[in-house]
Amino acid sequence: MDKFVYYLVTLVESVLGVFGVRALYEQPRYSVVQHLDRGVEIRAYEGRLAVETDSRGQGDGEAFGRLFRYITGANRTGGLIAMTAPVEAGGQRIAMTVPVEQGAGGTMRFFLPRAVAEAGAPEPTEAGVRLVQVPPERIAALRFTGSLSPQARSVHERTLTDVLAASNQKLQSPPFFMGYDPPFSIPFLRRNEVAARLASP
Template sequence: MDKFLYYLVTLFESVLGVFGVRTFYDQPRYAVVERLDRGVEVRAYEPRLAVETDGRGQGDGEAFGRLFRYITGANQRGDRIAMTAPVETGGQRIAMTVPVEQGSGGTMRFFLPRDVAEAGAPQPTEPGVRLVRVPAEKIAALRFSGSITPEARTEQERILTEVLSIAGRKASAPAVFMGYDPPFAIPFLRRNEVAVRLAIP
């Protein structure tokens, strides 16, 4: 895809994202294996490939910038890679954009499209950016809509923790946030989730 068309498609997807339309984004594959109280889903995710960098805390747009530069050509082949969803953040809380994962310790992560992973993703050229393989895993997730405030996220994490405790499930890592829409999406149309990776019994 040439550069102009790539940016045109990315802009079009972003505009649709304002209205909660996310059908064009490649998303990690999973199966819902169990439904718990209050809408909590237990999901089995397939292995996936991501590109990640370390964030520096709340509002770290530079971490997002490093990853965005990777998918727009800062890689060994100069490839432009389609955006995906969801954004996943955990540990330190940082600004949300699509598609990112931030794990414990402030790591921000973009999942790569399946076709890119299968063909062999190009290595990053920017320092501090790396490819990582995420193994198959079980995740418990609670979906909600609205603005992403620290208070909203804390309350949803509390609900998720309470439901898992009652169900006798144990997390293997701190809770993360997964956002499926750009930060400027209409709040009540947003798909937000809090989630935890589950310990294998």
């Protein structure tokens, strides 16, 4: 795909994202294995490949820019890679694979399309950007629409952790954020999620 077509497709995806249309974005595969109170889902995710960078938190434009540059050519082959959803932000890094926390010591992560992972993703050329293999895992998630303010995120994180505590689920990481839409999307059409990695059952 040449650069003009790539950027045209990216622009169309962004415009559709304003209205909550995200069917063009590839998303990591998962199955819902349990429904808990207040809309919390326990999901089993397949292993996947991501590109990540250190971040100051969910709204870190510099971190997003580094990852966006990777998928638009700042890689060993200069290849263009399709954008996927969600973008992960929030949660302390654990082991070698976990995403971001708002504040110090976090990361931001884009998941790579399966075809790119299977073909061998090109190494990043920009300092501070790295490829990480995320193993299969269980994640608890709570979906919500509307504002991405710190207050809204905090309320939903508290709901998630309360529901998980009431059902004796053991967290492996602090809650993090998964965003499926551009920041300029119509708030009531947005798909936002707070999530937490769970210990193996």
